[in-house]
Amino acid sequence: MAFKLPNGAIMEIGVAFATAILATAISNANPAVVSAAAHDLEDGDVVVVTSGWVRLDGKVARVDDALTSTFALEGIDTTRTQVYTAGSGAGSVRAVTSWAQISQITQVAMSGGEQQFYTFGFLEDDDDRQLPTTKNPITMTLTVADDPAKPYVPICEEADEDKEPRVVRLKLPNGSVIYYNAYVSISATPTLDRNSLMTRTITLSLAARPTRYAA
Template identity: 30%
Template structure:
């Protein structure tokens, strides 16, 4: 077991997604092997995977280039065919690039992502039961020092207003963490005596959070 600290962490986003490459096959393996003719990826490059597998789609992975036509999605274990049905994981992959630092991050918090249950009360039983039925939607929220003249902050406001999807990357604290979803940015600063003015930036995730 190791302990890590957040000091020095970088928070970045990207809206630059290359043209989609078709995935013609996705294996049930750990990690899964994706077949895509002349995919062009090299080891460590990041890509957005849109897949017929719900538990893999709308997520950012790192590539392990195997051949000119195959690559692995590192960290994606698809051996459980209950959740990753054989032959249904095809889709597209898109390289992610041109990461931009999110300015003046003061803190990070998250909500959701926890298991969701349905309460069942059989008539023949005195004790109810909870059956897991999935996971609640996840949101990552960053508190930023408010600088209305900052060019990146202005660009983030435009992304939020036009409802663009973004890739999120957090580098530091002993890991690299990825997410993908909608960015929303507050225009109204929070003001409190003795503290810097702050605004909130939230990423509403569409897929899984993937960590390396």
């Protein structure tokens, strides 16, 4: 058994991306191996994947086993060919080149992710039946102390304006890391409650399922 507190966790947003690298093929393997001629990626680099496979498209992954023309997507399993059709995964990857800490977070609220069901019944049934369908989209809402001088603020404001997803990294105290690819928005003005901190709200609307790595 293991118990953890989030105290001391650090959240960061990607500031800049490198030029996209063409992925001529992605293998059906665990971990998936990307073919990319003369790439300059190194083990530990963080990339966003664009792929012909819908379930992989938009995912964030770490680079592992980097060689001259191939590298692995750590923790990404594409062995299920009924989902990841062989030969259809080609696309591109973009590496995050720098980060800014989203500091002075006072609260993190999560919503969404609930399993939805299709409910039905047969004429001869006394009780209805359920089949799992999709899950609700996930949203993270960060409440932060208002400080327009913080480096992350213009990054979030730019993301709010251009409506392009950004990579967000959550570093937990035990050394594990969670990566999110999300559309980022930020409230235009701070709250003004008497005798309370002035705060702004940052909303992360996930564009793909998060990727988690153990310490």
